[in-house]
Amino acid sequence: MRAGQSLRGSELRRMEGSRFNTGQLLLVISTIILVITVVLPVAMIVYNVFFYNWSFDWSLFASMLTDPDNLAAMWNTVKISFFVTTLGTVVGLFFAWLIGRSDIPLKGLMKSLFVIPYMFPPFIGAMAWGLLLAPRAGYINKMFMALTGGRTPLFNINTLAGIVFVELCYYFPFVFIQVSGALERMDPTLEESARIAGANQLTVIRRITMPLVVPAIAAGAMLILISSLSHFGVPAILGFSNGIFTLPTKIYELIYRASGSFEGIRQGASLSILLVAVVVLALALQRRVLRTGRYDIIRGKSMRPMLIKLRGWKAPLLAVCFVFLIVTVILPLFTIFGVGFLKAYGVPMKLANMTLNNFKYVLFESRMARDAIRNSFFLSITSAVITMLVGTMIAYVIVKIQPRGKGVLEVLGILPYSIPGIVLAVGVILTWSGAFYLNLYNTIWIILIAYIARYMAFSMKSASASLEQVHDSLEEASRTCGASHFESLLDVTLPLIRPGMVAGFFLIFLPAMRELTTSLLLYGPFTRTMGVAIYSINEEGYTVQACALAGVAIIIIVIGELILRFVTRERRGQ
Amino acid sequence: MAEVRLDRITVQYGKKTAIEDFSLHVRDGECLTLLGPSPCGKTTVLRAIAGLTKLCSGEVTIGSRVVASRDRKIFIPPEKRNVGVVFQDYAVWPHMTVEANVLYPLKKRNVPRKEAKEQVNDVLRQVRMADYAARLPFQLSGGQQQRVALARALVASQDVVILDEPLTNLDANLREEMRFEIKRLQNETGITVIYVTHDQDIALVISDRIAVMDKTGSIRQLGAPEELCGNPADSFVYRFLGLSNFIPVEIVDGEMWVRDIAGAGGGADTEPTSFPYPVPAGMHNRQFYAACRPMDIAMSRDGADGGAATCGTCGTCWTHGTCGTHGTHGPGETRESLRGRVARVIYLGNIYEYRVRVGGIEIRVQQDSHEAFKGSTFCEGDVCALSIKDIRYYEDVEEVS
Ligand SMILES: Nc1ncnc2c1ncn2[C@@H]1O[C@H](COP(=O)(O)OP(=O)(O)OP(=O)(O)O)[C@@H](O)[C@H]1O
Numbered sequence: 001m002r003a004g005q006s007l008r009g010s011e012l013r014r015m016e017g018s019r020f021n022t023g024q025l026l027l028v029i030s031t032i033i034l035v036i037t038v039v040l041p042v043a044m045i046v047y048n049v050f051f052y053n054w055s056f057d058w059s060l061f062a063s064m065l066t067d068p069d070n071l072a073a074m075w076n077t078v079k080i081s082f083f084v085t086t087l088g089t090v091v092g093l094f095f096a097w098l099i100g101r102s103d104i105p106l107k108g109l110m111k112s113l114f115v116i117p118y119m120f121p122p123f124i125g126a127m128a129w130g131l132l133l134a135p136r137a138g139y140i141n142k143m144f145m146a147l148t149g150g151r152t153p154l155f156n157i158n159t160l161a162g163i164v165f166v167e168l169c170y171y172f173p174f175v176f177i178q179v180s181g182a183l184e185r186m187d188p189t190l191e192e193s194a195r196i197a198g199a200n201q202l203t204v205i206r207r208i209t210m211p212l213v214v215p216a217i218a219a220g221a222m223l224i225l226i227s228s229l230s231h232f233g234v235p236a237i238l239g240f241s242n243g244i245f246t247l248p249t250k251i252y253e254l255i256y257r258a259s260g261s262f263e264g265i266r267q268g269a270s271l272s273i274l275l276v277a278v279v280v281l282a283l284a285l286q287r288r289v290l291r292t293g294r295y296d297i298i299r300g301k302s303m304r305p306m307l308i309k310l311r312g313w314k315a316p317l318l319a320v321c322f323v324f325l326i327v328t329v330i331l332p333l334f335t336i337f338g339v340g341f342l343k344a345y346g347v348p349m350k351l352a353n354m355t356l357n358n359f360k361y362v363l364f365e366s367r368m369a370r371d372a373i374r375n376s377f378f379l380s381i382t383s384a385v386i387t388m389l390v391g392t393m394i395a396y397v398i399v400k401i402q403p404r405g406k407g408v409l410e411v412l413g414i415l416p417y418s419i420p421g422i423v424l425a426v427g428v429i430l431t432w433s434g435a436f437y438l439n440l441y442n443t444i445w446i447i448l449i450a451y452i453a454r455y456m457a458f459s460m461k462s463a464s465a466s467l468e469q470v471h472d473s474l475e476e477a478s479r480t481c482g483a484s485h486f487e488s489l490l491d492v493t494l495p496l497i498r499p500g501m502v503a504g505f506f507l508i509f510l511p512a513m514r515e516l517t518t519s520l521l522l523y524g525p526f527t528r529t530m531g532v533a534i535y536s537i538n539e540e541g542y543t544v545q546a547c548a549l550a551g552v553a554i555i556i557i558v559i560g561e562l563i564l565r566f567v568t569r570e571r572r573g574q
Numbered sequence: 575m576a577e578v579r580l581d582r583i584t585v586q587y588g589k590k591t592a593i594e595d596f597s598l599h600v601r602d603g604e605c606l607t608l609l610g611p612s613p614c615g616k617t618t619v620l621r622a623i624a625g626l627t628k629l630c631s632g633e634v635t636i637g638s639r640v641v642a643s644r645d646r647k648i649f650i651p652p653e654k655r656n657v658g659v660v661f662q663d664y665a666v667w668p669h670m671t672v673e674a675n676v677l678y679p680l681k682k683r684n685v686p687r688k689e690a691k692e693q694v695n696d697v698l699r700q701v702r703m704a705d706y707a708a709r710l711p712f713q714l715s716g717g718q719q720q721r722v723a724l725a726r727a728l729v730a731s732q733d734v735v736i737l738d739e740p741l742t743n744l745d746a747n748l749r750e751e752m753r754f755e756i757k758r759l760q761n762e763t764g765i766t767v768i769y770v771t772h773d774q775d776i777a778l779v780i781s782d783r784i785a786v787m788d789k790t791g792s793i794r795q796l797g798a799p800e801e802l803c804g805n806p807a808d809s810f811v812y813r814f815l816g817l818s819n820f821i822p823v824e825i826v827d828g829e830m831w832v833r834d835i836a837g838a839g840g841g842a843d844t845e846p847t848s849f850p851y852p853v854p855a856g857m858h859n860r861q862f863y864a865a866c867r868p869m870d871i872a873m874s875r876d877g878a879d880g881g882a883a884t885c886g887t888c889g890t891c892w893t894h895g896t897c898g899t900h901g902t903h904g905p906g907e908t909r910e911s912l913r914g915r916v917a918r919v920i921y922l923g924n925i926y927e928y929r930v931r932v933g934g935i936e937i938r939v940q941q942d943s944h945e946a947f948k949g950s951t952f953c954e955g956d957v958c959a960l961s962i963k964d965i966r967y968y969e970d971v972e973e974v975s
């Protein structure tokens with residue numbers, strides 16, 4: 001008798017008596033991590049708003065709720081996200097349909113161009129649009145006034161409409177990507193058979209195509225809604241100067257104005273609760289409006305879809321696409337780099353006025369900018385690695401081990417999705433600045449913790465998706481071949497999900513590189529991130545340097561995005 | 575080489591009980607097949623043996639070692655049980671080459687590299703996959719992947735190998751070849767094989783013994799293939815082992831008649847049809863079923879070659895074994911035929927299948943095409959006489975699934 005039979009007594013006893021196996025261990029660790037990173041900050045917010053000196057105190061929340069300034073901010077938040085969500089859905093749907101179901105030329109090119117705004121950090125876009133359309137100094141407005149000889153600008157970007165416009169440019173891809181995917185996966189024979197059965201083109205779209213893509217629209221619209229409700233960068237850059245506040249920017253302002261005093265943080269926490277309530281309410285409302293069943297028909301390999309002939313509309317619609325792309329992508333990009341090369345803000349964009357000094361300054365001379373780049377790299381890489389590993393572990397527990405109580409893990413994991421970054425930041429401040437004998441305030445670790453909490457849901461989702469591809473029997477087969485649970489994880493499961501993990505890394509690394517909201521509340525004198533540095537250099541009026549640093553950030557993000565594409569393409573090829 | 579004992583095991587998935595109080599003894603070195611409809615818990619039994627599922631009660635013993643026992647709080651994990659498994663979906667690791675897949679169990683057992691390589695080459699040759707050693711699984715067909723899984727299981731254990739429907743994805747020729755291959759490997763190595771399938775043809779060829787399970791997961795009969803075929807314990811086993819006819823009959827006046835099942839009979843056929851065979855002993859009820867295989871029924875136009883439908887001496891038609899002129903024919907001396915009308919003819923390649931309407935029921939009859947062509951084939955509407963070999967009687971008929 002071999003191997004297995006010659007068990008030592010202690011080993012046998014351990015196995016016989018073991019009630020605590022690898023699976024349960026992973027479950028406990030996962031729960032602890034999620035409780036510390038996600039639940040604790042939220043609990044601390046609630047506690048600090050409603051309790052004062054260990055007794056229930058409702059007065060702060062009530063006074064915050066009745067303040068007209070705060071109500072105005074709430075109203076602005078609702079208005080902005082309503083318009084961004086509706087318009088963004090329409091725009092995304094329109095382009096997705098045009099590219100997926102019509103015979104418009106240059107599809108491949110346009111498909112990759114239309115997702116570019118998705119990578120573009122919205123606050124950098126807001127900066128660019130501020131440079132172009134600020135009421136007096138904006139380049140376009142100046143040009144317009146010079147042409148008309150008047151004093152009225154073409155468009156004032158520092159308004160609600162301006163904020164809606166800029167957010168729209170960067171959030172419509174959510175719907176575009178979701179719907180394009182659904183159209184690609186949809187079985188075109190469904191449409192064909194309806195056509196054969198005698199339905200005309202409009203009926204087919206209304207009765208067959210729409211019901212099938214509605215779930216995708218709902219998913220994309222939900223992402224836009226959550227993102228715009230909790231968005232900070234665009235209203236902060238375009239709204240502050242004109243006294244326009246949203247809930248996230250108001251929270252920031254309250255805490256910033258109180259310069260870190262506890263009272264200011266408590267006020268910010270109260271508004272945070274209000275913001276979360278608005279998010280939850282909006283989500284519930286939207287779910288009612290777009291109630292969707294499950295459509296299993298969106299499945300299967302795509303064949304040649306039925307394309308709608310545009311005929312005479314082809315040229316005008318193509319022009320619309322290109323104008324849209326120029327406005328959302330080329331123009332802001334051109335502005336950021338153009339201004340980044342200028343000797344001073346305001347001088348005309350001529351070659352004679354160009355210089356490399358700003359880039360030299362942010363890359364080599366400014367201690368602050370260099371620190372920021374280094375910090376961002378450190379934070380993004382570290383948080384991406386930790387989050388990816390922990391997220392994979394939690395996903396493994398949920399998908400493969402399936403213990404009792406995995407539902408709790410799932411809920412905890414997706415909780416940060418609906419918690420705005422600014423709220424998370426407030427919670428992290430309340431939790432990690434001494435409340436539990438550990439004061440991380442002003443250190444880089446507090447930002448790291450916030451990033452981990454913020455991106456855990458991303459990584460859990462991507463890891464779950466790749467783990468579901470790995471059939472249970474693959475791991476079981478290696479168990480019967482003599483590998484322990486841990487060994488089979490190492491030899492079979494991990495290699496199989498490695499491409500997914502690499503993709504997951506970049507899915508966290510890239511947003512973390514352009515993160516602004518949480519870092520802005522959490523940074524200390526030496527822990528600025530790239531987003532914070534761009535924001536504060538810009539606020540201090542050093543526009544050209546801010547643009548140069550923004551240009552550097554964009555280049556880094558584009559390179560990361562290209563690597564991500566390369567990685568996911570390789571996976572698809574297998 | 576090891577025997578496997580399952581002692582009153584129960585397995586539940588959540589609240590659902592997959593198998594209950596299941597006992598089975600697999601002898602050392604035999605090939606035992608678990609045969610049963612889908613899903614009766616075959617895979618669950620196999621998972622309990624391999625250690626991939628925990629027991630709710632009962633005990634599993636492999637060789638002399640108790641590997642799982644709820645009462646004694648023993649659970650030996652799968653990697654220590656030394657059981658090779660071929661999974662229903664092959665479970666060949668897609669990121670390893672064929673060779674690496676088969677090498678893996680040896681690596682886990684720390685077999686020296688050179689020795690391991692030789693062993694892998696041997697077993698790959700045995701399953702005829704030696705030429706594909708460097709390939710990745712996605713470059714293989716389903717059947718080839720199954721053979722890789724088989725090779726891996728054979729390497730993983732020299733004691734017990736469990737195969738879960740391993741031949742279902744092979745084409746007919748390869749399936750034939752593989753089942754003899756498995757048999758040969760088993761004879762050579764003396765390994766204990768537990769084979770899981772719902773295909774009785776494979777089971778009959780490959781097994782030393784077969785355990786027939788019903789849909790509740792309990793064993794209806796356990797025995798050698800000959801035993802099962804020669805003496806099925808009940809109608810379920812009879813039905814599961816091959817195509818079958820169940821003819822409802824009843825005893826009236828000491829003779830058997832084909833019972834007219836309500837609604838099944840045609841209006842014209844209401845006159846009672848005799849079932850001209852000796853009344854079996856030991857039936858409790860007046861009504862029961864006569865079972866036979868379609869291949870065991872001979873068909874003729876006048877009954878001439880299946881025994882006589884006419885009196886051999888005078889040629890006149892007789893009924894109920896009595897010829898008016900020659901008196902009563904003794905039992906066994908003549909075989910009277912069942913008369914019917916061909917309702918449908920189906921050509922199945924090497925077989926002709928007829929649906930013959932007898933009284934109110936339809937009987938399936940199969941004839942070897944070769945034989946059928948030598949005589950003459952029947953057409954729909956023809957009147958014919960059936961004579962049945964090897965009839966068994968059962969009190970009732972159970973649905974198989
Ligand atoms: N992981 C599981 N969770 C819940 N129920 C399960 C699970 N695995 C099996 N079952 C249930 O247990 C019963 C027995 O399943 P099992 O897989 O053992 O059947 P089987 O005889 O192998 O079927 P088949 O011939 O289709 O492979 C089925 O009713 C099945 O639905």
Ligand SMILES: [Mg+2]
Pocket residue numbers: 616617618662738
């Ligand atoms: Mg099965």
